[in-house]
Amino acid sequence: MKSKGDKLARNLLLASVVALGACATTAQSEQEQRLVFEAGHPSLQYWLLPDKPPYPEDNEPTAERIALGKQLFFDPRLSRDGNISCASCHNPMLGWSDGLPTGRGFRGALLGRASPTVINTAYNSIQMWDGRKKDLEDQAIGPMEASVEMNTDFDQMFRFLRTNEGYRTAFAKAYPGEEINKETIAKAIASYERTIISNDSPFDRWIKGDKSAMTEQQVRGFKVFVDPDKGNCEICHSAPNFTDNGFHNIGLASVDGGKGDPGRFAHKPIKILKGAFKTPTLRDITLTAPYFHDGSAKTLMEVVEHYVKGGEVKENLSPNIKPLNLTQQEKEDLVAFMEALTTDHEPVTLPKLPLK
Amino acid sequence: MKSDKTVFGIALVALLAAGTANAAEYEVVQKNKAFSPKELNIKVGDTVKFTNEDDFFHNVFSLSDLKTFDLGSYPKGEFKSVTFDKAGKVEVECAIHPSMLMIINVQ
Numbered sequence: 001m002k003s004k005g006d007k008l009a010r011n012l013l014l015a016s017v018v019a020l021g022a023c024a025t026t027a028q029s030e031q032e033q034r035l036v037f038e039a040g041h042p043s044l045q046y047w048l049l050p051d052k053p054p055y056p057e058d059n060e061p062t063a064e065r066i067a068l069g070k071q072l073f074f075d076p077r078l079s080r081d082g083n084i085s086c087a088s089c090h091n092p093m094l095g096w097s098d099g100l101p102t103g104r105g106f107r108g109a110l111l112g113r114a115s116p117t118v119i120n121t122a123y124n125s126i127q128m129w130d131g132r133k134k135d136l137e138d139q140a141i142g143p144m145e146a147s148v149e150m151n152t153d154f155d156q157m158f159r160f161l162r163t164n165e166g167y168r169t170a171f172a173k174a175y176p177g178e179e180i181n182k183e184t185i186a187k188a189i190a191s192y193e194r195t196i197i198s199n200d201s202p203f204d205r206w207i208k209g210d211k212s213a214m215t216e217q218q219v220r221g222f223k224v225f226v227d228p229d230k231g232n233c234e235i236c237h238s239a240p241n242f243t244d245n246g247f248h249n250i251g252l253a254s255v256d257g258g259k260g261d262p263g264r265f266a267h268k269p270i271k272i273l274k275g276a277f278k279t280p281t282l283r284d285i286t287l288t289a290p291y292f293h294d295g296s297a298k299t300l301m302e303v304v305e306h307y308v309k310g311g312e313v314k315e316n317l318s319p320n321i322k323p324l325n326l327t328q329q330e331k332e333d334l335v336a337f338m339e340a341l342t343t344d345h346e347p348v349t350l351p352k353l354p355l356k
Numbered sequence: 357m358k359s360d361k362t363v364f365g366i367a368l369v370a371l372l373a374a375g376t377a378n379a380a381e382y383e384v385v386q387k388n389k390a391f392s393p394k395e396l397n398i399k400v401g402d403t404v405k406f407t408n409e410d411d412f413f414h415n416v417f418s419l420s421d422l423k424t425f426d427l428g429s430y431p432k433g434e435f436k437s438v439t440f441d442k443a444g445k446v447e448v449e450c451a452i453h454p455s456m457l458m459i460i461n462v463q
Contacts, residue, residue, distance in 0.1 A: 125454075126454055131454055228411075244389070245454070245455060246452045246453045247451070268419070269419075270419075270451040271426060271428070272415045272428065272429055273451050318413070319413045319429050319431070
């Protein structure tokens with residue numbers, strides 16, 4: 001019995017090594033044959049976002065829902081001290097984030113993680129750095145409930161909303177027959193957030209066929225980005241929204257040998273998730289410095305250098321991360337490519353908040 | 357003493373042989389960030405082989421009360437197997453890609 005088991009194990013190992021070898025070379029040549037780096041080429045169309053983002057059955061976007069959501073998003077009166085709105089940390093002037101390494105909340109409390117941008121969150125299949133909220137409706141109330149963030153006094157807030165004529169009318173138009181409660185508030189805010197989209201960057205235009213939309217350097221950078229033997233970025237920052245909606249430990253110094261932020265592990269205790277955080281989009285990335293969940297990279301070049309090194313802390317590092325073989329030129333090309341991912345947005349107009 | 361051990365040994369082999377003779381092996385593939393099939397009906401004692409066919413790593417696990425396991429991450433072409441020894445429903449997920457879900461009904 002014992003020797004039979006050994007032989008079986010040996011054969012399995014041999015078979016999987018051969019299979020792995022065969023698969024590796026196939027994958028590489030598939031990659032090389034798959035993409036043709038010409039503006040408008042059919043092989044590149046998978047990088048385009050769907051025209052309209054998805055929405056849940058019970059919250060189809062309407063003009064009224066979006067307008068109400070916009071008012072709520074910008075209204076600081078929803079917070080306990082009347083001074084923090086969603087827009088305080090998700091500020092349209094700062095790429096819908098706040099330009100800080102990590103956020104600042106109730107009475108200046110220093111938070112542990114960077115404020116994620118709202119841009120293209122409508123295309124995410126899961127929300128927040130640790131993925132503990134499943135959709136935008138789920139997430140919208142979170143900062144109000146958090147004592148270190150808006151720290152909302154819900155009795156006070158509901159009293160305010162339910163006696164304010166402007167809001168009563170707006171809720172009745174957006175969600176007729178429904179109460180003004182956490183659910184309708186969250187649904188309205190989510191409806192507004194679904195309009196915050198980046199899909200018209202120089203990269204998008206180049207994919208659609210405009211040869212002049214990206215520079216030669218940016219096209220070179222795109223090649224580095226998708227090449228598994230160079231940047232290998234596409235493996236996690238995958239099409240079309242430049243994220244796999246997955247969780248990876250990329251070896252940041254703040255992981256601190258397991259003593260730092262546990263990331264998704266606190267939510268799902270599976271070993272590989274220790275220090276693992278959600279892959280953010282790279283669309284509009286020039287608008288949202290500093291980078292990483294702890295804001296530790298000030299520039300895109302610092303981000304690239306982190307990956308070239310193969311991460312700072314090797315403990316529990318994602319197996320997708322390894323040191324990269326990039327020349328200085330290739331690093332600069334990669335940064336130039338990422339700069340092509342930003343849409344030139346119209347300025348956001350502020351809503352009129354109902355004063356009574 | 358010797359005869360007791362022999363009897364025990366024979367019984368054990370018979371039991372193991374019986375177990376392996378009836379047990380079936382199934383395969384669940386991870387491809388395009390999804391499990392295939394998404395639902396599987398098996399019997400107690402059956403084994404499920406989880407094979408990664410994607411170009412990147414997956415980490416199959418379950419935190420079901422019935423059967424908890426963490427297969428760790430492995431790349432394309434590799435597989436790991438789990439034997440299901442209790443009846444009930446097991447929810448299988450990928451730790452890296454939370455939208456990947458499948459159900460195993462053990463009868």
